[in-house]
Amino acid sequence: MPGDINSFFFTLGGAEANENAIKAARLYTGRHKILSRYRSYHGATHAAMQMTGDPRRWANEPGASGFIRVMDPIPYDFSFGTTDAERTANHLRYLEEVIQYEGPHTIAAMFVETVIGTNGIQPPPEGWLAGLRALLDKYGILLVCDEVMCGFGRTGKLFAFEHFGAQPDILTMAKGLTSSYVPLGAMGVTDKIAAHFRDNVFWGGLTYNAHPFCLAVAEAVLDVMLEEDMVGNAARMQHVMLAEMAALKARHPSVRDFRAIGLFGAIELQKDRQGTRMAPYNGSHPAIDRMMAFFKQEGLFTISHWWTLMCNPPLSITEAELREGFAIIDRGLAITDEAVEG
Ligand SMILES: Cc1ncc(COP(=O)(O)O)c(C=O)c1O
Incomplete structure (x- = not known):
């Protein structure tokens, strides 16, 4: 300590x-x-x-x-x-x-x-x-x-x-x-x-x-x-996570914002290009529910919170596994993209 x-x-x-x-x-x-x-x-x-x-x-x-x-x-x-x-x-x-x-x-x-x-x-x-x-x-x-x-x-x-x-x-x-x-x-x-x-x-x-x-x-x-230096691994994986998130933001209109510190990250979702959050405070959105069901079906286990998708993989994760996870997220975001208005 x-x-x-x-x-x-x-x-x-x-x-x-x-x-x-x-x-x-x-x-x-x-x-x-x-x-x-x-x-x-x-x-x-x-x-x-x-x-x-x-x-x-x-x-x-x-x-x-x-x-x-x-x-x-x-x-x-x-x-x-x-x-x-x-x-x-x-x-x-x-x-x-x-x-x-x-x-x-x-x-x-x-x-x-x-x-x-x-x-x-x-x-x-x-x-x-x-x-x-x-x-x-x-x-x-x-x-x-x-x-x-x-x-x-x-x-x-x-x-x-x-x-x-x-x-x-x-x-x-x-x-x-x-x-x-x-x-x-x-x-x-x-x-x-x-x-x-x-x-x-x-x-x-x-x-x-x-x-x-x-x-x-x-x-x-x-x-x-x-x-096994898992703390060091979390620090090293931060840039992989941020790079993957930046690529998702560039490709998906439903991505509002993202951030990560170590292996502690989140992707925010929006329902229009002006940045309106996809779900209200304390609420949900059917497209997010559908995306979460897709992740489960693909073997990716994470949680969403209102308009935010949590990205908190195990500290032992390898770069290849992390990229594999983000490839599933990439496919899942097609579901929330469809819900983007305008
Ligand atoms: C920041 C924070 N504090 C406290 C708690 C409560 O911990 P526990 O569920 O072990 O009682 C949690 C649980 O999620 C938490 O995230």
């Missing part, structure tokens, strides 16, 4: 890691409010659902008080600017104003997915995470990075925060920790926070926390991941 995150509480999954991170942040700071972003998913347990910004939260409302959600530096429609410098500066100014309204002394932590996962595989604008770190430090608010989806090599570095020049106080993780073979999540904390909990009880515990079977699987998975 880079930096000074050396103490871990092992859970059974990502949501539990976030629940415990909320508890740790509250106990450590003596404050109760939690900031998070709308373009986010943090898990399906009670508090993790309240932090979650996407529509999966709605059915769980009213939840608990003290969860404050803010817009992202790159929201879906609203714009904080056209350049990364503008987005970073304007968003952090907006966030500081929210912090003032809420009362900095009441805010324990801000949770962010270092690279947004299901809500569009979206890395932060340049300078944003380091700027956020400085802003939160100014008010004694902890930074929690949720790397349940983007951690463990997915972005071409072992942890996504290593790309952005800022270290969180608390890191949450799961999925890649065991390659999802068995249930395991973790909350990692800095030495300073760990020292606090040596003198003060951490009021947490699960029958199965730090289960030896799951930890043995994690050790084996991490050995293979490091020995």
Whole structure:
């Protein structure tokens, strides 16, 4: 683990890691409010659902008080600017104003997915995470990075925060920790926070926390991941993925946009040449459903999310396999192309 995150509480999954991170942040700071972003998913347990910004939260409302959600530096429609410098500066100014309204002394932590996962595989604008770190430090608010989806090599570095020049106080993780073979999540904390909990009880515990079977699987998975340099493979495959995506955009009128960091990528789909998203927020489109059925029939397993097609292949994928996958996507996009109006 880079930096000074050396103490871990092992859970059974990502949501539990976030629940415990909320508890740790509250106990450590003596404050109760939690900031998070709308373009986010943090898990399906009670508090993790309240932090979650996407529509999966709605059915769980009213939840608990003290969860404050803010817009992202790159929201879906609203714009904080056209350049990364503008987005970073304007968003952090907006966030500081929210912090003032809420009362900095009441805010324990801000949770962010270092690279947004299901809500569009979206890395932060340049300078944003380091700027956020400085802003939160100014008010004694902890930074929690949720790397349940983007951690463990997915972005071409072992942890996504290593790309952005800022270290969180608390890191949450799961999925890649065991390659999802068995249930395991973790909350990692800095030495300073760990020292606090040596003198003060951490009021947490699960029958199965730090289960030896799951930890043995994690050790084996991490050995293979490091020995076979899968993190390096994810970094090397990024340019293949981006080149394949650029070629798709040039050929297919239904491709709106694309992005990838390591082997973490997404293709956005549009229903006209003006860039109208193919599906609305929280919606779907029959052509996307047909394209997904085609992929399954061709042996390509991935998921779509509203108007976005996720491109998150295994970290062990070879260049030839990746290109084979994109050849199937190329054929599938003929289906969404037919739905493009005008
Ligand atoms: C970013 C993020 N955080 C938390 C979770 C919740 O993890 P779990 O489903 O293991 O509880 C997920 C799951 O998809 C996730 O993507």
